[in-house]
Amino acid sequence: MVQGISTGPAVPRGMLIADAWAGLGDAVAPLSNASGRPLARTVKLLLDPLVLRPTMNPRFAGGLIDVEHVDELRRTILEAGPALAATAAWFRLVKQARRRAGVTEGNPQDRYFQRCFELAHTHGDPAALPDAAAIAAETVADVHAERGDVTVDRLRRFMTDPDQVVRLAGLLHHAWADRPDPQPLSPDGLTAFLDTCAHRPDERLWKALAEKEVGTAEAAELDRPRVARDYGLTAKAAPAPPELGDRASKRRLPPPFDRSIMERLFAAFTAVFQRETMADIPSMVVGEIHRSAAPWQLADEPSRVAMALGRDATTGIDHRTDTTPASDANARLQARYSREAYVHAVLRRPDPESASVPEDLKHEILHVQAPYLRRLWARLHGRELRGETTAAADVWDLLDGVFRSVLLDQRDRLRRILEKDGGRT
Structure with a gap:
């Protein structure tokens, strides 16, 4: 587990981004909130993955930016100003086209921000194009068509297309080659939140854990030999x-970190979800590639903090x-686990008789953390794919709900085995 240490002179990343953003003026208003700061989705969907690119520029990745990198971060955002202004102009046109087309499902920022950034780089400022409105309408139609075809079959076809395989393999290689080292941080506060x-969930403490990137720092141990394996x-x-x-099969899914990109997305498709909250196929695949190289192999810091909390x-x-x-x-x-009669039943069974209980199940019953962390990861991964946020008030229900789910599954598996053998729990 990572312990906090002092980082020396540094500036909060959010403050730097807001300051640089203010220098872009009214041209980026469609990407800003009422206070003139970048929207949260602007940071998540545009600035981080397309402008600052912290996976390739780890000096921009922490919650605190070292003073020697402050001017560079500001300059990077300002240099992207023309592209961001064009993105904002395209977004305004695309929203108008969306209204004319009668499309109401989903969040327009999630659906169109990155498409508008592509349009800005392909076509420049739409004000200079006589057919800009037609391009915006085509973009809405393309996105809407993709949304209607978010299926396992289309996922498989996309991921087996020879041209896409070459491109995606390159993205995967670079994503893992550019993984940043976790940054030092102040004391973590995980125990205080768990208490x-x-x-009485503490919203301020929860936000502080995410802002200080405690979950990211706590993931550093996973690269040490056998740590991630011991966690299941x-x-x-x-x-x-x-x-x-x-290819993928729900019955034969390997542990989370060993799943292919196809298997990770397949697992989400076969779960109960709101289709309109998920991205289009190409965006989902590219996002999953980058997620696989991230700390805890999760994209959002609150998810990483939740994994660290679940571990502890x-x-x-x-x-x-x-x-x-x-x-x-x-x-x-611990009290919930100790009340489970089936745990004590396994402990009471003499050696010759206990052979009827598969060793993997017996081990997981007596060492519950590994199956728990596997299921917690899957739950958080699914929430990310659906665009669901995790607030302080949600954390205990999430941690306790996953634990109850694991115990229930173990109890049912053991009951079926013992009933088949004529035993009793």
């Missing part, structure tokens, strides 16, 4: 770049009852 999240996230000694993949909330939970809880959340989950 209150079940009954991979069967390998350490995480490795995934394959692109061309389940540390030390096993069949022993004499351990001292590390937090209130840890104590609550």
Whole structure:
């Protein structure tokens, strides 16, 4: 687990971005909030992936920017000003075309921000184009058509297209080659949040954990030998770049970090979801490639913080009852686990008889953290694909809900095995 240390002189990244953004003026108003700052989706969908590109420029990746990089970050945003202004102008036209077409589903920023950035680079300022309105209408039609075909079949066809395979393999290679090292940070506050999240979640502390990128820093341990494997996230000694993949089966999905890009997205398609909240196929695939190279292999910092919290909330939970809880959340989950009769049934079974219980199931029953973190990762990954945010008030329901789900599945699996053998739990 990463412990916080001082970082020396630095400037908050959000403040720097807002300051540079103010220098772009009214031309970027469609991408700004009422205070003139960039919208959260502007940062997430445009500035981070397309302008600052922190995976390739790790000096821009932290919540605090070292003073020697401040001017460079500001200059990078200002130099992108013409493209961002053109993006804003295209976005205004595309929204008008969307209204004329009667499209109402989904958030326009999610659907069109990156498309408008592409239009800005392809066509420049739409004011100089006589057919700009027609291009905007075509863009809306293209996006709407893609949204209607968000299916497993189209995902498979896209990922097996020979031209796409070459391009996507290159993106995957570069995403993993450019992975930044976690930045030092101040003390983490994870235990403090776990002590209150079940009954009095602290929204300010939750935001501070995300802003300080505590989840990112806590992911550093995953690259050490056997750590991610012990957490049940991979069967390998350490995480490795995934394959692109061309097939998937829900019954034979490997651990999260070992899943191909195809398998990661396939798992989301086969779950219950709101289709209109998910991106189009090309954007989903490219996003998943970058997500696979991110800390905890998750894209959003709140998701990474949630993984770190889940890890700490389940540390030390096993069949022993004499351990001292590390937090209130840890104590609550330990108490829930200790009440499960099937856990004690497994412990009571003599060796010859216990052979009827598969060793993998027995191990996971007695060491519940690994199956828990696998399911927590899958839950957070699905939330990211659907564009769902995680607030402080959601965290305990998420942590406890995943734990209950794991215990219920284990109980049912063991019951079926024992009933088949004529045993009783």
